[in-house]
Amino acid sequence: MSPEAGQIWPVSVPRQPRYNRKMPPDWNAGLYDASHAFVWEFGRDLLALLAPQPGEHILDAGCGSGHLTAEIAQSGAQVLGVDQSAAMVAQARENFPLLPFEILDVRALPFRDAFDAIFSNAVLHWVQPPEPAAAAMARALKPGGRLVCEFGGRGNIRILVEGACHALHQLGVHQPERFNPWYYPSVAEYSAVLERCGIEVTFALLFDRPTPLQDGERGLETWFRMFGSRLMEPLEHAQHPEFLRLVSDYAAPHLFRDGSWTADYRRLRIAGRKTPHA
Ligand code: BEZ
Numbered sequence: 001m002s003p004e005a006g007q008i009w010p011v012s013v014p015r016q017p018r019y020n021r022k023m024p025p026d027w028n029a030g031l032y033d034a035s036h037a038f039v040w041e042f043g044r045d046l047l048a049l050l051a052p053q054p055g056e057h058i059l060d061a062g063c064g065s066g067h068l069t070a071e072i073a074q075s076g077a078q079v080l081g082v083d084q085s086a087a088m089v090a091q092a093r094e095n096f097p098l099l100p101f102e103i104l105d106v107r108a109l110p111f112r113d114a115f116d117a118i119f120s121n122a123v124l125h126w127v128q129p130p131e132p133a134a135a136a137m138a139r140a141l142k143p144g145g146r147l148v149c150e151f152g153g154r155g156n157i158r159i160l161v162e163g164a165c166h167a168l169h170q171l172g173v174h175q176p177e178r179f180n181p182w183y184y185p186s187v188a189e190y191s192a193v194l195e196r197c198g199i200e201v202t203f204a205l206l207f208d209r210p211t212p213l214q215d216g217e218r219g220l221e222t223w224f225r226m227f228g229s230r231l232m233e234p235l236e237h238a239q240h241p242e243f244l245r246l247v248s249d250y251a252a253p254h255l256f257r258d259g260s261w262t263a264d265y266r267r268l269r270i271a272g273r274k275t276p277h278a
Contacts, residue, residue, distance in 0.1 A: 026085055026086060028087070028226060029065055029087040031222070031225070032091070033065050033095075036226060037067075038213075038214075042209065042211070043121035044068070046119070046121055046149075047068065047071055047072065047119075049203070049269070050119050050146070050148040052072050052075035052117065053075065053076070053077060054075065054077065055076065055077065055078070056078070057080075057115050057116050058072055058077045058078070058116060058118070059080050059109075059111070059114075059119070060072060060079055060080070060081040060082070060119050061082060061109070061118055061123065061137060062123025062124075063081030063082060063088070063101060064083060064122075065092050066081050066093075066095050066099065066101060067095070068121055069081035069092065069099055070095070070096045070099060072119060079100075081100070081101040082102045082104035082106070083101070083103065084104065084105040086103050106123065107132040107136050109136040109139070111139065113139075113140075113142050114140055114141075114142065115141055115142060116142060116145050117145055117146040117147070117148065118146070118147050118148070120137075120148075120149040120150075121150050121151075122152075124149060125152035125182045125183050125184055126183075127183065130185070130193045131193060131197065134196075137197075137199075138274055141199075141274040143276040144273055145274045146271065147271060147272050147274070148271045149270055149271075150267050150270070151267070152182060152184045152265065152266065152267065153184055153186065153187070154184050154186040154187075154189075154206060156184040156265055157182075157263055157264055158266075159250075159254045159255055160223075161182075163247040163248075164176070164180075164224075164231045165177055165180070166246065166247075166250050167244075167246035167247045167250065168243070171239055171243060171246070173234045173235070176234075179230060179231050179233060180231065181230040185268065187204045187205070187206050187270070191270070194270070198274055198275050199274055199275070200273050200275050201271070201272040202271050202273060203271040204269070204271075205267075205270075206266060206267070206268050206269075207269070209265045209267050210265065211263045212260060212262050213261040213262065216260050217259060219261035220244070220247065220248055220261045221244050223263060
């Protein structure tokens with residue numbers, strides 16, 4: 001399909017760009033829904049910044065299992081949820097069978113001047129370099145259309161990443177930072193990316209959001225098994241318990257209290273508008 005101005009869906013899926021090696025091969029959508037509800041629960045107040053209006057066309061970029069897509073739909077907007085993970089899209093379709101979901105990589109959105117707004121929660125820290133995603137979102141917005149997104153910002157999960165690198169080093173992995181899959185930009189860095197792609201930044205905030213993990217004492221392990229598989233890639237499967245023990249020992253003085261773990265999240269919340277001439 002060649003993207004038409006104003007065309008929204010149905011979409012046919014274009015050839016995907018090379019697989020983003022930083023993401024896990026595919027997500028465990030069941031574990032995500034069962035033990036990581038905080039991802040969309042915290043994303044809810046981002047919806048106030050989006051302020052979806054009835055009849056608007058809105059893209060949820062990186063919709064995961066669809067919970068926030070469904071909340072956007074409740075405003076009366078026409079929303080399309082897209083995610084590069086087939087497992088997440090299958091889960092989203094099962095959770096919300098009346099809503100449209102497609103498997104699409106945010107860097108390869110096949111839309112031009114199609115959406116009044118794009119929303120993205122807890123996704124863009126997986127996407128680096130950031131420009132292809134920012135450019136694809138800018139193309140997909142109508143002139144004057146809004147982008148509202150939130151993801152890990154500078155300093156996000158510093159203790160967890162330090163703990164993981166320390167553990168990998170202890171287990172004999174050379175230059176463990178190579179296995180860090182995440183991109184956590186500052187306000188200035190990501191604003192510059194958006195502006196280069198034709199999106200004027202209207203709001204930006206970097207803030208601490210200590211995030212309680214579910215599963216009590218096992219919370220750190222559950223989190224790593226969901227999100228941190230790439231950091232464990234250089235290890236044999238049999239080394240995973242030792243890795244998790246070393247990370248826990250490193251992080252516990254900072255992040256473990258009264259029987260549960262709190263992840264040291266920092267969010268970058270940023271909004272902008274596609275400049276009319278872009
Ligand atoms: C985050 O939402 O900040 C995040 C999620 C998964 C892995 C790393 C960070």
